[in-house]
Amino acid sequence: xxxxxxxxxxxxxxxxxxxxxxxxxxxxxxxxxxxxxxxxxxxxxxxxxxxxxxxxxxxxxxxxxxxxxxxxxxxxxxxxxxxxxxxxxxxxxxxxxxxxxxxxxxxxxxxxxxxxxxxxxxxxxxxxxxxxxxxxxxxxxxxxxxxxxxxxxxxxxxxxxxxxxxxxxxxxxxxxxxxxxxxxxxxxxxxxxxxxxxxxxxxxx
Amino acid sequence: xxxxxxxxxxxxxxxxxxxxxxxxxxxxxxxxxxxxxxxxxxxxxxxxxxxxxxxxxxxxxxxxxxxxxxxxxxxxxxxxxxxxxxxxxxxxxxxxxxxxxxxxxxxxxxxxxxxxxxxxxxxxxxxxxxxxxxxxxxxxxxxxxxxxxxxxxxxxxxxxxxxxxxxxxxxxxxxxxxxxxxxxxxxxxxxxxxxxxxxxxxxxxxxxxxxxxxxxxxxxxxxxxxxxxxxxxxxxxxxxxxxxxxxxxxxxxxxx
Numbered sequence: 001x002x003x004x005x006x007x008x009x010x011x012x013x014x015x016x017x018x019x020x021x022x023x024x025x026x027x028x029x030x031x032x033x034x035x036x037x038x039x040x041x042x043x044x045x046x047x048x049x050x051x052x053x054x055x056x057x058x059x060x061x062x063x064x065x066x067x068x069x070x071x072x073x074x075x076x077x078x079x080x081x082x083x084x085x086x087x088x089x090x091x092x093x094x095x096x097x098x099x100x101x102x103x104x105x106x107x108x109x110x111x112x113x114x115x116x117x118x119x120x121x122x123x124x125x126x127x128x129x130x131x132x133x134x135x136x137x138x139x140x141x142x143x144x145x146x147x148x149x150x151x152x153x154x155x156x157x158x159x160x161x162x163x164x165x166x167x168x169x170x171x172x173x174x175x176x177x178x179x180x181x182x183x184x185x186x187x188x189x190x191x192x193x194x195x196x197x198x199x200x201x202x203x204x205x
Numbered sequence: 206x207x208x209x210x211x212x213x214x215x216x217x218x219x220x221x222x223x224x225x226x227x228x229x230x231x232x233x234x235x236x237x238x239x240x241x242x243x244x245x246x247x248x249x250x251x252x253x254x255x256x257x258x259x260x261x262x263x264x265x266x267x268x269x270x271x272x273x274x275x276x277x278x279x280x281x282x283x284x285x286x287x288x289x290x291x292x293x294x295x296x297x298x299x300x301x302x303x304x305x306x307x308x309x310x311x312x313x314x315x316x317x318x319x320x321x322x323x324x325x326x327x328x329x330x331x332x333x334x335x336x337x338x339x340x341x342x343x344x345x346x347x348x349x350x351x352x353x354x355x356x357x358x359x360x361x362x363x364x365x366x367x368x369x370x371x372x373x374x375x376x377x378x379x380x381x382x383x384x385x386x387x388x389x390x391x392x393x394x395x396x397x398x399x400x401x402x403x404x405x406x407x408x409x410x411x412x413x414x415x416x417x418x419x420x421x422x423x424x425x426x427x428x429x430x431x432x433x434x435x436x437x438x439x440x441x442x443x444x445x446x447x448x449x450x451x452x453x454x455x456x457x458x459x460x461x
Contacts, residue, residue, distance in 0.1 A: 013451075050294055052452040070294045079288045082210060088288075095295040136291055 002064030002143060003027045004049070004175055009058035011044055011199075018044050019199045022058070028143070031166060031176040033190030035183065041199040042179040043075065046146045049177065050074075064143060069096075071142030071174075073133050075149045081122035085132040086115050092136055099140055107139035108132070112161055126153035134162055138169060145169055145176045151185055163189055211309075214276045215316050218269060222324045225268070235334040240341035244329040248322060248348055267387070267414075269321045273356045274379070277313055278363035279372055281306045285452055293452060303447045307440055310364075311357050318353035347429075354432035355414045358439060359383070365443050368450065386411040410435065 004026040011019040019041045026032055034042040047053040050072050062068050079088040089104045105115035111131040121129060130153040137145060151159050166189055170176050180186055186193055195202045229247055236243055296302045326345045367375030390412035393399040399406050406412050413428040
């Protein structure tokens with residue numbers, strides 16, 4: 001069991017307050033949902049949790065062994081278009097070398113794609129690209145799975161496949177945090193739900 | 206993976222060099238000039254001592270380097286707003302990621318320099334009446350190393366300026382600076398302050414590539430050392446910047 005604590009996190013960009021005094025505790029095995037309009041701060045919070053953005057003040061505390069393994073999906077962030085799906089995932093898996101090629105193929109199959117597909121990503125449809133991004137996020141069995149608008153571009157089948165996967169990941173013990181516009185995703189999947197407005201956390205109604 | 210990502214950009218220099226040297230290739234007669242001399246002339250369009258006298262000549266001689274910086278000027282920057290994000294979250298620290306990207310960029314610069322200088326050398330050797338290759342190879346090696354170091358440093362600077370501001374500013378600021386430095390290098394004899402303090406000319410990156418400093422082999426390595434120091438300083442600045450950077454916050458103009 002492990003947890004992630006967000007303590008008094010604040011983010012300012014120039015004079016604009018993007019996040020204000022965020023306090024949260026995420027526990028393993030649970031799915032958390034962040035909902036809010038554009039600019040409400042949910043994506044910024046995910047980026048801070050991923051370590052991509054430094055908070056202006058406050059702390060992110062990881063209560064677990066070592067550094068958490070992070071699986072991430074960021075909206076509008078693609079993979080290398082000149083590589084195939086397998087090559088992209090192999091490149092990423094090569095950094096920490098904790099999974100073998102077989103696990104990469106499994107992850108691609110899990111999202112409903114063919115690991116032997118020789119087409120490069122630039123020939124993939126939007127939905128297929130999103131699926132391969134989901135595969136890179138889950139392939140190394142992360143401790144912390146951070147997903148920004150994960151159902152973007154997915155068809156009905158893709159959405160239900162992804163929901164199943166997220167439930168499996170939480171069952172395995174991962175902390176799953178989803179930021180989404182889709183009330184349906186949040187309602188269906190999440191154990192704890194938060195609404196964000198103007199950089200602050202508000203209750204769920 | 207690195208080769209797959211970059212080979213098309215590097216191979217592009219083969220037809221470019223061939224096209225730029227087309228007059229030399231189709232020149233019927235053997236040229237009465239040693240290979241080294243002809244190589245330098247073909248490489249920088251100037252005289253063998255690389256003492257350039259006109260800005261246009263220097264700029265013309267740097268066309269390939271400028272083109273390299275155009276092709277690779279967003280190599281590191283682009284990664285921060287695209288696929289690189291998924292690489293960075295898997296690294297133990299950002300410095301490691303940045304050094305890896307710098308290494309790839311450096312390898313690209315070396316391959317670029319080998320292609321452009323190597324082809325120019327082969328063309329020069331086939332057109333010269335003479336066959337003294339020892340001096341020629343020494344000059345070829347030095348020119349290759351300097352071209353690679355300069356191309357790498359310039360391209361890294363564009364990447365870092367783009368990360369700090371944005372890509373357009375990165376390119377424009379760099380080319381304005383390059384033109385200004387070239388102007389200083391070629392008109393140093395007309396500018397009293399530089400004429401009186403030759404060290405100022407030696408601190409100019411452009412003059413370190415285009416002007417021959419000494420006939421002694423040991424002293425000719427000074428520009429190599431100069432670029433090594435410049436590159437280490439730039440990488441140090443880059444590491445500091447990358448570690449403080451809020452990644453994926455700027456616009457996604459280059460997201461893959």
